[in-house]
Amino acid sequence: MVSNGGNIPDQAKMRADSRGLTKGDYIRIFSTVLVVVAVGLVMVLVGSANPNAIEMLSNHHTKSKIEHVRNAHDDDRLEELTRxxxxxQSEAKQATALKSTEAHKLRITPESKVDAELxxxxxxxxxxxxxxxxxxxIHSKVRVMRKKIRRDNHAAREEDRLLHKVQGGLRxxxxxxxxxxxxxxEARHDVQNAAKDGDVAALREAQKRLANRKAIAKGARAEYDEQKKRRDQVAARDRLLRSRAKDDVEATEQMRATAHNDKLHAREEAAAARAIRARANYIRDQAALDSAQSKYSTLAQLLxxxxxxxxxxxxxxxxxxxxxxSWKELKGQDEKALAAKVSLYKRARTRLSSKAIALADAAAAAADRVGDAGGGAEKAYRAAGLP
Incomplete structure (x- = not known):
């Protein structure tokens, strides 16, 4: 049948041309198919003649699969090892960079020396x-403590005067x-004598006189006990005030000694700061001088x-x-200044070690002064042998 004015071979040729296939391509495809079919027939015939052939093919196929899986596993391991x-390698690079950075920080340069000194x-x-x-x-606290000590000493002196007065009354x-x-x-002796004489009237009069004198002596004993009790109270207050003043004086002396030592230490630290700053200036001058001389030598080679x-x-x-x-002149000036500052620092350190006050010695001296100054009335009546 003819359609659209053309025959069938022409249409097939047109379709083949439209797909880009030629007659030679068809021949090659057909030859390949025949070869594949022939190989398959040969394998079937060989398998039917040899019972182990199929098993060999199966083993070959299994080995191929195992090899494929092994290759895939090796690829995964290789990828993991690569990662x-x-x-x-990245961590090694970071460690190397960090090491170089730290080495740069630790490298001693004139600038780093100057910074450290400053x-x-x-x-x-x-x-x-x-x-x-x-x-x-500390000085503010000492002023407050001195006022308190003056008040306590004044009160102690008042108690001391009162103790003198009470001691007089007790005496x-x-x-x-x-x-x-x-x-x-005497009245008891009169009673005894009257009893011996047998004089009843004299005995009764002596007994009345004895009773009256006993009552008077009892009152005098009560007054004496009251005076003694008052004396003990005043003496206790006086001792308390003296002890409190003594403790305050010891604390004040310790604070004064601490302030004195801190003052010497502060002077030493200030002298050390000036000496270190002078040394930093000297190092800076030396570094600048070395740099200038290096530049001079480098430029001199260009001549x-x-x-x-x-x-x-x-x-x-x-x-x-x-x-x-200029740098040499400045270096000489800074060298002299450094020597002077170091000398001042050594003197300040020597003064600190020689003039520092031991706190225990200061407290002992204060206790001795307070002990010598206080308790005059109490010492007086103790020396008099009064109970």
């Missing part, structure tokens, strides 16, 4: 200011009691190069030489 190696100087100056502030605080009471007891003894601008080099060398001269 781990990459991570380890830091030490600032710390010493800060400590000196802190000690000075503490000294001011009078003791003499009066002695007189009354002697009269009681031997005919291609260099000798005029410009000579001008630069002249400026550097002037700077070197």
């Amino acid at each position: 781990l190696a990459s991570a380890a 830091m030490l100087a600032r710390e010493a100056a800060k400590k000196s200011k802190t000690l000075t502030a503490e000294i001011s605080s 009078d009471s003791m003499l009066a009691l002695h007189d009354k007891e002697m009269k009681v003894l 031997a190069d005919p291609s260099s601008d000798h005029t410009q080099v000579e001008e630069t060398l002249s400026k550097i030489a002037s700077n070197i001269h």
Whole structure:
């Protein structure tokens, strides 16, 4: 049948041309199919003739699968090892960079030396200011304690005067009691004599007189006991005030000794700060001088190069030489200043070690002074042998 004015072979050819296939392509495809079919037939025939052939093919197929799985597993392990190696390499690079950074930080340079010296100087100056502030605080406390000591000493003196007065009254009471007891003894002798004589009237009169004198002596004894009790109370108050004043004086002396030691320490720290700062200036001058001399040596080598601008080099060398001269003068001045500051620091340290006050010694001296000054009335009546 003819459709659209063409025959079937022409249409097939047109479709083949539209797909891009030629007659040679069809021949090659057909030949490949025949070869595959022939190989399959040969394998079937060989398998039917040899019973182990199928098993061999099966084993070959299994080995192929195992090899494929093994290769896939090896690929995964290789990928994992590659990832781990990459991570380890990255960490090694970071460690190397960190090590170089730390090494750069630890590298001692003139600038780092100057910074370290200035830091030490600032710390010493800060400590000196802190000690000075503490000294001011201690002085304020000492002023308050001195006022309290004056009040306690004034009260102790008042109690001391009162104790003298009470001691006088106690002495009078003791003499009066002695007189009354002697009269009681006389009245008792009168009673005994009247009883011996047998005089009833004299005996009754002597007994009445004895009873009256006993009552009077009892009153004198009560007055004496009251005076003695009052004396003990006043003496106890006096001892309390003296003891409190003694403790306050010891605390004040310890604070004064602490302030004195802190003052010496603050002076030492201030001298150390000045000496360290002078040393930093000296190191800075030395570093600048070394740098200028290095630049001068480097530029001086350019004079031997005919291609260099000798005029410009000579001008630069002249400026550097002037700077070197200035740095040398400044270095000499800073060297003298450093020697002076170090000498002052040594003197301050020696003064601290020689003039520092031991707190125990200060407290003992204060106790001795207070002990010698206080308790005069109590010592007097103790020396008099009064009970």
